[in-house]
Structures are given as structure tokens and as C-alpha cells.
């Protein structure tokens with residue numbers, strides 16, 4: 512277990528990312544599977560659930576959490592986010608204090624909770640002075656609606672600016688084996704300040720689970736095709752990398768997804784891996800990572816393979 516920043520709130524190193532169950536970009540999401548996945552997460556040792564105001568056009572993700580886990584409030588830690596909403600199925604970023612307050616209060620209603628443990632600014636509109644946005648986070652803390660503050664998708668300068676007005680407990684960036692740009696900027700500073708890093712996209716939206724074959728045919732509705740890593744040379748390079756990981760996974764009697772997730776939250780400064788899932792067997796597999804034992808020699812082999820593959824072009 513890990514603490515959120517300098518708080519006493521304890522969270523599992525693997526969190527369930529609740530974006531896929533919103534059903535907007537994932538193919539074949541059903542309410543039955545989503546509820547079962549949330550329950551399975553808790554039964555598998557995950558106590559940390561990451562959602563947002565905009566996960567679902569009508570807050571479906573938060574409502575599903577309330578439905579599946581409402582009777583387990585004392586056993587779970589909820590992080591949600593505000594500052595992004597949908598208008599005519601298009602995302603709008605708005606970090607004005609009144610908007611953040613409205614979204615936070617609506618999220619609490621959807622979750623059927625009187626507070627959340629962690630509340631993030633999801634994204635910055637870069638029009639509203641950040642000090643004003645951070646100010647409303649302070650108010651929400653004083654009112655007991657949120658127990659700690661976080662920021663996502665922000666530069667180091669923006670994190671510092673927010674932190675000056677409202678002390679941050681968590682930062683949520685994209686981070687995985689091939690997208691490690693925070694390592695030379697935000698990560699060391701957050702580490703120094705005791706701010707937790709909750710990394711999203713550990714599996715790069717699924718490809719690093721190693722279950723899609725080289726000739727995988729994507730459903731045309733599968734939104735992942737828009738990312739370079741799912742196309743052409745980047746796809747081939749990743750498949751070559753996964754082939755190097757296969758014997759290591761076999762030796763450990765684990766799956767590639769488990770190797771990848773474990774590597775992610777083992778990195779210095781990384782507190783939690785936010786693992787999205789839409790089916791119970793996926794989240795069970797991801798949770799089992801927390802008890803996996805990998806030797807330093809095996810980590811060295813994984814690191815060597817990462818070096819050979821190189822970073823993914825954005």
C-alpha cells in the first residue's frame with residue numbers, strides 16, 4: 512500500500528482506471544461487465560478507483576461506481592476530476608472556479624458520497640488564472656468535500672503555480688515504458704515535494720498487455736487506431752519488444768500485462784499504476800501484479816528491451 516502525498520490515505524499500487532467503463536471509446540462495454548469489473552477489483556485487493564466528471568457523457572463511470580461499490584464506502588478510496596465536460600459530444604475544458612465547484616458537487620451526487628479522498632484538476636483551460644482555480648480547491652478542502660488535491664496533464668511550472676496556492680498531494684500524468692517524458696522534469700520535483708504520481712496508460716491502452724497479435728484486425732469503432740503506436744512501424748517495433756518479454760513472463764509464470772504494470776509502479780517516484788479495465792478477468796490479472804516477484808536480473812532484461820525499442824513517437 513502507498514499513501515496519497517503526505518496524507519494518511521492508503522491506496523493499492525494498482526488502481527482501477529474507470530475510463531473504459533464509461534463506454535465512450537472502448538468497444539463492447541456492457542453495464543453487467545462494468546459492475547462485475549468494479550466488484551472484482553475490490554475482491555482482488557484494489558481499493559483505489561480513478562474516475563472523472565467527464566467519464567461518460569452523463570457521468571456513467573461515477574454512477575457505476577456508486578452502484579457497484581456504494582455498500583463498501585469505508586473500504587474504497589475515490590479519486591475524481593473536474594475541469595472537463597461534454598458539450599454536443601465534444602470535450603470542453605473549463606477551469607473557472609464556479610465550473611469546478613459545480614462539477615465537484617455533481618460528481619458527489621452521482622457517486623452518492625459526501626466527499627472524495629482525492630480531487631484533481633483534470634486539465635487546464637489556460638485562460639483562467641491558475642491561482643483562482645487552485646483557490647476553489649482550497650475551499651472544497653475546507654468544506655470537507657475533498658480530502659486532498661491533485662492536478663493532471665500539467666507542466667512543471669503549472670504544478671508549482673497550483674501548489675503555491677493549494678498544496679498538491681498527487682499529480683496524474685501519462686507514463687509508461689515508452690512515454691517517459693516526465694522523468695526529467697515533473698517527476699523529480701514531485702518526488703522532492705512528497706507529491707504522489709499516479710500514472711495513466713501503463714498498458715498504452717491495451718497493446719502492452721501483449722494479447723493482440725501482430726496481424727490484429729481492429730474494429731473500425733476502436734478509437735485506438737488514432738494513436739501512432741497502433742500503426743505501421745511503431746506497431747511492428749512494439750510487437751518485437753513484446754516478443755522479448757514473452758520468455759521472461761513464461762519464466763515467472765505470469766502474463767506480459769503483469770510484467771509491464773509491475774515495471775511501471777516499480778519506477779522511482781511512481782506511486783500507483785492506473786489500470787483501465789472493462790472485464791473482470793482483466794482487472795483480476797492486473798491486481799495480481801501487486802504480489803508478483805521479479806528479480807533484478809529480470810528487470811535488467813526488461814530495461815534493455817525498452818532501450819532497444821526506444822520511445823514511442825507522439
Ligand SMILES: NC(=O)c1ccc[n+]([C@@H]2O[C@H](COP(=O)([O-])OP(=O)(O)OC[C@H]3O[C@@H](n4cnc5c(N)ncnc54)[C@H](OP(=O)(O)O)[C@@H]3O)[C@@H](O)[C@H]2O)c1
Pocket residue numbers: 527528529530531537538561562633663664683710711712713714715716717718720722768785786787788789792793794796797
Ligand atoms: N488524467 C487523464 O487525462 C487521463 C487520461 C487517460 C487515462 N486516465 C486514467 O488512467 C486509466 C488508464 O488509462 P486507460 O484505461 O485509457 O488505458 P490503459 O490502462 O493503458 O489500458 C486499458 C485497456 O487495456 C486493456 N486491458 C486492460 N487490462 C488488460 C489485461 N489484463 N489484458 C488485456 N487487455 C487489458 C483493455 O482494453 P480492451 O479490452 O479494449 O483491449 C482496457 O480498456 C483510465 O481508465 C483513467 O482512469 C487519465
